[in-house]
Amino acid sequence: MTSCWRCGITQKIQGASDQDGDSLFYSLVPAQGSSGDTLIYNPGYDYLTPFHVLDSPLTIESQIGLLSFTPIAPAITSVLSIQINEYNANGILIGSVKNDMQVFINDSCVADTLNFLGDTTTPTGSHPAITVFCDTNKLLIHFDNPIQCETISLDGSDFILTVPIGGTLLIDSIGTPTCTGGLIDSIVLYLSETVRFNGSYFLYDTIGNDGTPILSICGLVLNDTLEIILNNCVKATVDLMNVTVVNNSDISLIWGKYTENFEDSYFIKYEVLRSTDPLGPYTVIDYVSTFEDTFYLDQNVSVSNQEYNYTIRMDLDPSLFLVPESDSIQSILLQSSPAPTNDTNEVDLFWTPYWGWTSPNYQIMKKTANGPWKRIHETSETNYRYMKPLLANNYELKIMTSDNTFGLYSESNWISFEIPIRQIPNVITPNGDDINDFFFVNERLLYEQVHLIVYNRWGMKVFEDLKYNNKWDGDNFVAKPLPDGTYYYVLKLTEGENKAGFVTIIR
Known part of the structure; x- marks a missing residue:
């Protein structure tokens, strides 16, 4: 009887010689006890499935006797039996032999995981997780099962570390491991930059530059992910709050900012970006160099002919690898069909939607000559049929929407027409x-x-x-x-x- 104490084994059984040109054929057969009786397996198991493996049932290469498998939980002790038949050149069976092996599947070899030393954090989703502090450039990694030293690439290429804002952080090297019996249970990763962003980093193992994956004591590839949660890091966001046409001429922008653990020296400027298409591309048209100034007036626009889309980007110290940018907001462009001439009594008004706040209501506003603006209708739609008045005068129409939470409002360009005597x-x-x-x-x-x-x-x-x-x-x-x-x-x-x-x- 043979015992297998490691999972993921590759076993080759050769029980006869074929120096005279005879052929050997290998197959899995039911195991027998010492009395010659066929062994009875527990429910759910048989001679082709003596234990649970990733690819069930087991198969053996009939020509060379190669048997490879990767066991999965639970731990179990079972028997594997292989029969070798020898045939002469005429295909006549001239002999056979059978080998039985006792195989022990160890629980500790069923699932290898990455983890930080001393971690007691409840896993997030399917990933082990740990909370660490900012501004460190090295990570101490602990393995539940020791790993084989010879499978570690000292250049750090065995691992990939993703950053919360997107992209990856380069791993420069791995500290020289102290191996015992060719095994080690922890290593130190040295990073090219310190970790400094709030959120979740994810550490993946991969095949390094040496061409081999990291293997555990059991011979298994790690194939795992570790979530690294960082708090108390530098955080900066910018929120474009409102875009509005001003006096049928210019467009003003107001934005807000939010920072954590932020120093004034990190700030360089706000960049104002504009596009005539919501999907872009956006072009930087100007900048604001004072951190506390969160207002901009765009005077290089034609508000009666074109809607404009804006976004604000915060330019910070490049060493932060942090480029906050707001969502875009589009100005309101009011148009009419037909044009409000003297000969039309009805005018269909329509305008571009405003997404500066959720579910806006639109007020249709009217004024006569130099009189005050008055609301004549309110709707959640982006169109309205306007009945022209009978009284002769100069009239102007515009669209306005407001946000009661912050006391903001956005208005469109104006449409002007005259009802003459x-x-x-x-x-x-x-x-x-x-x-x-x-x-x-x-x-x-x-x-x-x-x-x-x-x-x-x-x-x-x-x-x-x-x-x-x-x-x-x-x-x-x-x-x-x-x-x-x-x-x-x-x-x-x-x-x-x-x-x-x-x-x-x-x-």
């Missing part, structure tokens, strides 16, 4: 025939709060109405008819440009 008569004939009897400024459209003043040819004021309503029929202040002739009128408008001209009275 379509006709101002130059003759009235107040003779009672209902034709041109009144100084009717407009058939449908009239400025709000029109102030009408009428002067005679010598510049004397002969009529005035502070709130004119199309009822002047050529009378003076005391409702007496004015003489026929030409008079000068002034229409003073509360908002907008005054109108003036001549009107002739003919009776």
